[in-house]
Amino acid sequence: MNTSKHIDIVILGAGYGGISCVTRLSRRFRKKTDVRIHLVDRHTYHLLETRLHERAVRESEITVPLSRFLAKRPNVAFHLGEVTHIDLNDRYVELDFGMTDTTSAQPRRIRYDYLVIALGSKTNFYQIPGLEQHAFQLKELEDSERIRAHTERMFAIAATETNQNKRKEYLRFVIGGGGLTGVELATEMAERFDALSEQYHLDHSEPEMVLVELSDRILPSLDGKQVARSTEAMQAMGIQIYTNTRVTGMREEEGRLEVLRSPGAPIPTRTMIWTGGIRISDLIRRSGAETGPQGRVIVNESLQVRQYPEVFAIGDNALAINPKGGKTVPTAAQFALQQGYLTADNLDRLIRGRTLKEYHPKVLGEVVSLGKHLAVGWAALPVGAQFRFLGFLGSLVKRAISERHIFLLWKERQNWTGHW
Ligand SMILES: Cc1cc2nc3c(=O)[nH]c(=O)nc-3n(C[C@H](O)[C@H](O)[C@H](O)COP(=O)(O)OP(=O)(O)OC[C@H]3O[C@@H](n4cnc5c(N)ncnc54)[C@H](O)[C@@H]3O)c2cc1C
Structure with a gap:
């Protein structure tokens, strides 16, 4: 158990789910000095994973330094390292720094009162030989x-x-x-x-x-x-x-x-x-959380992990169910983002003893690029209709979605500092 008089919230992963959660959380708790927020990732940047294919063919800026989001957020501590162990019963995580010198070779323990698991997914090779x-x-x-x-x-x-x-x-x-x-x-x-x-x-x-x-x-x-x-x-x-x-x-x-x-x-x-295909790291299964297909963590309607109400799983890690239709929410950046923002709101509610909000996924659309200047897909319109496209316009929609993500993160920052 964490015996300090602070409340420690640890967010594992600074991808789409983790970064949206941390930016909103730091704003929510900006005046609550007894709440400390810890963000953990193996990289010093937020990767725009949805644009990885661009970088596979040309120079393209697909990372945002975490320092840009965190510089003016004194209530967030960033921990660089590889999460190697999650202990849901004793409420701590272990980080490996990958250093060979003896002082930092020991994994570091971070204790938490509340935990958000947002470590994304890995490639699934399905044990296909070779x-x-x-x-x-x-x-x-x-x-x-x-x-x-x-x-x-x-x-x-x-x-x-x-x-x-x-x-x-x-x-x-x-x-x-x-x-x-x-x-x-x-x-x-x-x-x-x-x-x-x-x-x-x-x-x-x-x-x-x-x-x-x-x-x-x-x-x-x-x-x-x-x-x-x-x-x-x-x-x-x-x-x-x-x-x-x-x-x-x-x-x-x-x-x-x-x-x-x-x-x-x-x-x-x-x-x-x-x-x-993708799968979730074995590290998460070993934590004691109940998992389903692809190793995703079974969560309730507020994205809390079964039997561990102080732990949330979001993004690719979460096996969330859409209450409308009862289907599993797919692994996609748009859902990871929504879940990150909602989890920040719910942590605020949980700590203040309020009822948690339920997760209702909003399907905003789907856009697939077909090269640099072409894309196919659809976008949800406010009236419930769908706007379908294939062409240059689609590629603009795709770019706009990625820019919107960054804009929303900066907006959280604007709300925090009062200016851009
Ligand atoms: C090429 C490609 C294109 C895609 N295109 C789209 C798209 O167009 N639209 C869409 O909606 N989705 C798309 N996706 C899927 C989308 O990127 C994922 O669903 C989304 O990134 C999941 O978000 P997340 O927050 O769960 O995890 P991620 O964004 O993957 O973040 C996980 C974070 O955890 C960190 N991490 C992981 N393990 C550890 C560890 N052990 N220790 C420390 N840090 C760790 C990682 O460094 C990373 O920062 C695409 C995926 C790929 C690969």
């Missing part, structure tokens, strides 16, 4: 940089490779998973091929982008008409789409990689990027 070992993933800033550097390398090597088959392998890029991440990445990369071909004096028809999807269609959350139009747009970019195809493994032989699939022959390549 996949985790050989495939790239797209989850962290470093992943996108790795993909960008590797792509350029493949073009550079192909430029002087005289063996036709080897050239093909270097210039064949395979993406596993035809959901939002796979499609956004495939289209951005395919768009970059022309510039790279030019740069390395390669024939523009040589690079290949292959998208492999298990189900019978890409983009499962969009309607059939939009999927058909997106598929056409992607094929026009030269992307080969294999639906109803399962990635069954990856094999390496004498430096050659092959993506194994069913049905179909293995695909020889030097680049496989897996975007086929």
